Amino acid sequence: MTGIGVAFFVAVYSVLRKASAQPGLLVLGGLSIQGNIKPVRSLMDQLQVAMDNGAKLALLPIENERSFSDVSAEVLENVDPVFYGDLRQTAFKALRLT
Numbered sequence: 762m763t764g765i766g767v768a769f770f771v772a773v774y775s776v777l778r779k780a781s782a783q784p785g786l787l788v789l790g791g792l793s794i795q796g797n798i799k800p801v802r803s804l805m806d807q808l809q810v811a812m813d814n815g816a817k818l819a820l821l822p823i824e825n826e827r828s829f830s831d832v833s834a835e836v837l838e839n840v841d842p843v844f845y846g847d848l849r850q851t852a853f854k855a856l857r858l859t
Contacts, residue, residue, distance in 0.1 A: 767792050767820070767851060774852040782855050785817030787840070789825075790851075798846065800824035808836045816840050820851055 768788035775782055782788075789807060791799035800822045801807060808819060817839070821829075823846040845851040 766790065767798065767822075767845075767848065770848055771820075771852050771855045775856055778852075778856060780856045783818060783857055785815055786855055787811040787816040787819040788851070788855060789819060790822040790845075792848070796848075798822050798824070798848070800828075804828050805831050805833065805836070808832055808840055812836050812839045818843060820845055820855060822846070 766788075767790040770792060771782065771788050787808075789801045789804075791801075793799060804821070804825055808816075811819060812835075818841050820843050823844045826844055829842065843854055845854065
């Protein structure tokens with residue numbers, strides 16, 4: 762295994778803080794062993810599947826902002842994107858912490 766996902770980091774942080782993630786949340790992005798955030802491949806496909814399964818909010822690596830123009834209007838109407846570049850801020854956004 763070359764890394765873990767950002768969603769795993771958010772899940773562990775959630776347990777440590779004893780706080781639940783927002784309902785309908787999708788967390789995308791990879792995390793290398795060195796702690797670097799890796800962008801998502803096939804962004805449109807993953808967002809489409811997430812929308813079909815009830816996702817309302819998607820946390821996405823800031824590097825994916827460039828490829829966001831490929832996302833369909835239907836997905837954009839149903840899933841709100843929130844971009845992140847820092848793991849700590851990602852966890853705060855996912856758990857609605859200040």
